[in-house]
Structures are given as C-alpha cells and as structure tokens.
Amino acid sequence: MRHAETVTFGGSGLDRAAHLRADEAQIAADPTARAIVLWRGKLLITSENGPLVRVPLDHSVMADAGNVRVFLGQDDDGPVFAVNLTSWAPELPDAEQMNAFLDATLQQHPETGDAVFAELRAIMTSLSPRDAELASTARAVLGWHDSHKFCSSCGEISNAVDAGWRRLCPVCDTSHFPRTDPVVIMLIVADDEVLVGRSPGWPEGMYSLLAGFVEPGETMEAAVRREVFEESGVRVGEVSYLASQPWAFPSSLMFGCYGEATTKDITLDPIELEDARWVSRLEMEQIARGEHPTILPARKGAIAHFLLENWLTNTLY
Structure with missing residues (x-):
C-alpha cells in the first residue's frame, strides 16, 4: 500500500535498542536520559495540543511514579523512558466526563507547571510521528504491567x-x-461501495469499518472473512493486506485489510453491531467533508480513517 507507514503511531523509525535492556541502570545513568510521564493512561504534554513532556529522571514528579520504568529506546537526544504516576491522586472531574467515549478532561500535576495530562486518542493527530510512537508504546507496555x-x-x-x-x-x-493482540479491520468493497457499521453505545452518527480479533490458529485472511460474515452476514472472497497500526487501547496491532464482497445482503449480529450499511463513494466523500446528514467522518488518527481516505483518493496500491 502506498504510504502504509504514515499511519498514526507508526513509521517514526525509533531505535528501540533492545540490546541495552538487560542493564537498565547503565541506560539511566546517561545524563541525557529523559522520561515521558503517564497517569491513568494519559500522557503529559506541554499544552492542550503540545508535544510530549520529557523530564529528567531525577525530576520531582518522579516521586509519584510507580516501581516500573520502561526503556522505550534511543531518541535523537538520548535514552527515553516511560513512567506511570501511581501515587498521585488529584481531584477528579465528574465521573461521567472521565468515563465518556473520549475523555476530554485535562489534569495538572503540581510539579509540572502548565503541562497537562491528556487522553491519547484526543491528541494523537497533533503529535509528531516520534512522539506518537513513544506514547503508544508507553501506554501499551505500562498498561500491560498494570494488568x-x-x-x-x-x-x-x-x-x-x-x-x-x-x-x-x-x-x-x-x-x-x-502481549499484543492481532486485530483485523476491513475495507470491504462491492462495486463502488464500502461496508461500514456502528457498535452499540457509540456516539450518535459514528460509523467505522468492521473489525475483530484474530483467533488462535487463524490467518488474517480467514479472520477477515469470518468476522465480516459473523457481524454482517456478508460473504468475502479475495482478501489482501494494506497497512498496520499499533493501537494501545489496550494492546492491539490493527491489520488493515482489503476484501472483495461476494454478497451484499446484510444480516446483523445485534450484539456486535447496531447498524451496518453499504456506502457509495460519492456518499463517503460527502461524509469525509462533514456534510452528511446522519453519518460523521471517521475519526482522524485511526486506521479506519486512513484506509477510507486512501480508498477515496485511489492510493491504496
């Protein structure tokens, strides 16, 4: 696929320097070593849409960090670690706000000035490719330690x-x-239409490409065909791989695939999908412009948006 590694969270070329992981103390002794800071999965950024904050390993905020410090790799300026603040308990906003589909609340730690903690999904499109890869890796690995x-x-x-x-x-x-869980997300087409669906509980007007976990003993191609049929009743023939995206919510690797439908009749699995429909190219262009009366544009930064955008511009291959 053209531009395959320009998807959000991928393609920054971070040197993970795995050969150094056996001696964390030596890496941390480097005076250029810095850490990015997380709290409840949120990232510390300089402002509402600013870059990641990198603090020295002896910064005062580290007093609230847990006992896990993850070495993410060698950045251009030196080693980068990630820590999770487990001892900090700020005053929290309304629970409904924090538990919304997208938590837009911001928190400030008293030791980090004007910097704020923000939900990664809210800031992912404003981060540089390097910051996005660091943030995604940190969120996934620290989340794995927690669970x-x-x-x-x-x-x-x-x-x-x-x-x-x-x-x-x-x-x-x-x-x-x-662990990383493989997930297929499918651009399923028939003639000049694409299949989209929405899960129960999603915000009104939100639709996306169908997706599902790859099961043990299953190929990506088989997973595409099975998931699409289970959720929508649509049969899929030829399947090909397009691009992948690390998706740290909590620890998936999304395999973007292209599939050609051999049937178009839709039979919903109501547990998985609230609705599914075929959308024409002209209608999807209207959706992408934000001009559709009932369907919102795909969320920027997610691989679904990336695949649909490239389908519309004929840059899949």
Missing part, C-alpha cells in the same frame, strides 16, 4: 526486569512478556 502483576503459573507477584520488557516470577522463575 499482569501476578505470575500466571503460580500466582505470585512478579517483578519487572529487562528495563520493563519482561516480568519474572521470583518463586517459579517463569518469564512473562508484553
């Missing part, structure tokens, strides 16, 4: 090692590694 503290073999609390890229059980010596 995988206990050894799955014996139940004991495990310890973070290898600069945050492995957890080791001190009792049974089992190693655990960050």
Whole structure:
C-alpha cells in the first residue's frame, strides 16, 4: 500500500535498542536520559495540543511514579523512558466526563507547571510521528504491567526486569512478556461501495469499518472473512493486506485489510453491531467533508480513517 507507514503511531523509525535492556541502570545513568510521564493512561504534554513532556529522571514528579520504568529506546537526544504516576491522586472531574467515549478532561500535576495530562486518542493527530510512537508504546507496555502483576503459573507477584520488557516470577522463575493482540479491520468493497457499521453505545452518527480479533490458529485472511460474515452476514472472497497500526487501547496491532464482497445482503449480529450499511463513494466523500446528514467522518488518527481516505483518493496500491 502506498504510504502504509504514515499511519498514526507508526513509521517514526525509533531505535528501540533492545540490546541495552538487560542493564537498565547503565541506560539511566546517561545524563541525557529523559522520561515521558503517564497517569491513568494519559500522557503529559506541554499544552492542550503540545508535544510530549520529557523530564529528567531525577525530576520531582518522579516521586509519584510507580516501581516500573520502561526503556522505550534511543531518541535523537538520548535514552527515553516511560513512567506511570501511581501515587498521585488529584481531584477528579465528574465521573461521567472521565468515563465518556473520549475523555476530554485535562489534569495538572503540581510539579509540572502548565503541562497537562491528556487522553491519547484526543491528541494523537497533533503529535509528531516520534512522539506518537513513544506514547503508544508507553501506554501499551505500562498498561500491560498494570494488568499482569501476578505470575500466571503460580500466582505470585512478579517483578519487572529487562528495563520493563519482561516480568519474572521470583518463586517459579517463569518469564512473562508484553502481549499484543492481532486485530483485523476491513475495507470491504462491492462495486463502488464500502461496508461500514456502528457498535452499540457509540456516539450518535459514528460509523467505522468492521473489525475483530484474530483467533488462535487463524490467518488474517480467514479472520477477515469470518468476522465480516459473523457481524454482517456478508460473504468475502479475495482478501489482501494494506497497512498496520499499533493501537494501545489496550494492546492491539490493527491489520488493515482489503476484501472483495461476494454478497451484499446484510444480516446483523445485534450484539456486535447496531447498524451496518453499504456506502457509495460519492456518499463517503460527502461524509469525509462533514456534510452528511446522519453519518460523521471517521475519526482522524485511526486506521479506519486512513484506509477510507486512501480508498477515496485511489492510493491504496
């Protein structure tokens, strides 16, 4: 696919320097080492749409950080770590605001001046490719540590090692590694129409491409055909790969695929989809301009928007 690695969260060329992870102390001793800071999955940025804040490892805000420090890689200016503030408990806004489909609230830590914590999905299109890759990696790996503290073999609390890229059980010596869940998201076309759907609970007017998890023992192509049929009743023939996107909500890798429908009749799975429909190219152009009476444009930064945009401009291949 043309421009495949220009998708948000991908293509910055970050040197992850995995060969250095065994000696975190040596990396941290570099005077140029900096950390990006997270709180509840939100990223510390300089302003509402500013770049990521990078703080020295001895910055006062680090007093509120947890005991996991993830080495993300070597940036142009030196090593970059990520930490999660686990000891900070600010006054929270209304729970309904924070638990909305997109949390637009901002929080300020007393030690970081005017910088604010913002939800990654709200700022992803304003970040540079490098900041976006760092943010996505940090959110995914730190989120994995939060949800995988206990050894799955014996139940004991495990310890973070290898600069945050492995957890080791001190009792049974089992190693655990960050997981990534493969997900297919499908640009399914028939003639000059594309299949879109909406899940229950999505904001009014929000539609996207169909998507679903790849199951064990299944190819991407088979997952595309199965998920589309299960959710919409549409049969798919030829399937090809287009582009991928790391999606740290919480830890997926989205495989963007192109599929040619062999049937068009729609039979919904009401648990998975509230609605699905075929949209013509002309209508999708109207949607993309924000001029459609009932359907909103795809969310910028998500791979669905990326695939639809390239379909409209004939730049898929």
